Structures are given as structure tokens and as C-alpha cells.
Amino acid sequence: MRNLLAAVVAIGLAGSAQAQRQPGGGFQPGGGFGQTNLKAMLISSKPLQEELKLSEEQIKTLKEFNEKQTEAMSKLGFGGGDDAQVERLTTQLKLLQERIALMKKTLTPEQAKRISQLEFQQQGLSALNNEKVAEELKLSDEQKEKIKATNDELQKEIREAQRGAFTGGFDAEKAAEMQKKTKAMREEGMEKIEKTLTAEQRSSWKEMVGVSFDMSKLTPMRRAPKE
Secondary structure: HHHOOOOOOOOOOOOOHHHHHHOOOOOOOOOOOOOOOHHHHHHOOOOHHOOOOOOOHHHHHHHHHHHHHHHHHHHOOOOOHHHHHHHHHHHHHHHHHHHHHHHHHOEEEEEEEHHHHHHHHHHHHHHHHHEEEEEEEEHHHHHHHHHHHHHOOOOOOOOHHHHHOOOOOHHHHHHHHHHHHHHHHHHHHHHHHHHOOHHHHHHHHHHOOOOOOOHHHHHOOOOOOOO
């Protein structure tokens, strides 16, 4: 059991560290699927740095920190018995805590608020399933059930659309079209949800997500090879 727990947590943390090395890897705009950690991406993502209006000094601090953590991650290795896994997990937790502490220390209150807004935008409807968000918006049990049902149905529809779109391998044009389609589907889903919210809840939600940010900036489309 301990081995399984260590492996599960280690994989999650390693994914976060991987996001530092490969900004945008696995992330799909609009929220809900294959998301990476935006705070981890902030370390090396130019669009995010510009959106938060980071200073040169802040960017330098993040870059140096990223290099330090990448080096530490490269030394962790794989395999080993229980003791090795515990040591590896302890190191990963320490690195994660260091990154969280750095963000709190480096970002201004305004920047911290903006990255939080972007995280809610990235999560989309899924954010409304979060208990803390539900509590802050004072959602009723009936509203929670409607939100969950809408989100579940949306995810099902998107999975089916994506499955059909990428049969036969990656195609840049199909990917771009799929991105537009899923964005429209999520916007439609959000409109349905907003109709179930009170005016006060809608106002609070808009404050939580802030001004819309184009998440596609974080995932440059791969270009098809020239013939």
C-alpha cells in the first residue's frame, strides 16, 4: 500500500515538475482536460509572464529557481525499494513546497489574484464542482447537481468529438477546428450553468475568473511538415 501511495503522489508531482520543463505540455485550452499547472508554467511561459506583467527581476528569479529545481529533479532517479521511494517522495514534496513559497514571495497581490483567475478560467465548468468555490458562491444542493450533470455531459460530448477528430493521427487543421469546436461547446455549457446562478452568484463568479485570457497562447499548434 505504501508503495502504491508513493507512486501515485510521485507521478502527480513529477507531472508538475515536467510542466516547468515543457510549458503547455498536455494542456488543452478551455479547461477540464489534460491541464498543466499554470503556476509551474509561469516559470518559463512568456505569454503568462506578459499577462501578469512580471518584471525582469521577477522573471530572472523564476528562471534561476527553475534551473535549480530541474537539476534537483534530474538527480532523483527511478526504482529502488521502500526507502528509496520515500526519500524520492520527500524530495519531491520539498521541491513543491519551495515552488509554492517562491510564488507567494515573488508575486504581488495583484499578480497572485490574476493567476488565480486564470486557473479558474482554465478549469472552466470543473471549477464550479470545487467545494471551496461552491461554498464561496453559496451554491444550493440543487445548483450543485445541475452543474455536475452539465459538466459530465459536456465532458462526454467533448471526448466523443475528439475521438472522431483525431482518428488517423495528428492533423494541424483538424486540431485547430477541434479547438474552436470544444471552445464553443464549453461556452455553451457555461451559459447553461450561469442561468442557474443568481445575479449575485454570477457577479461573484465573474470576479473570480476576471478578464478572459486566450488560453490557446499556451499551446502553439504543431505545424504539419512541409512537403
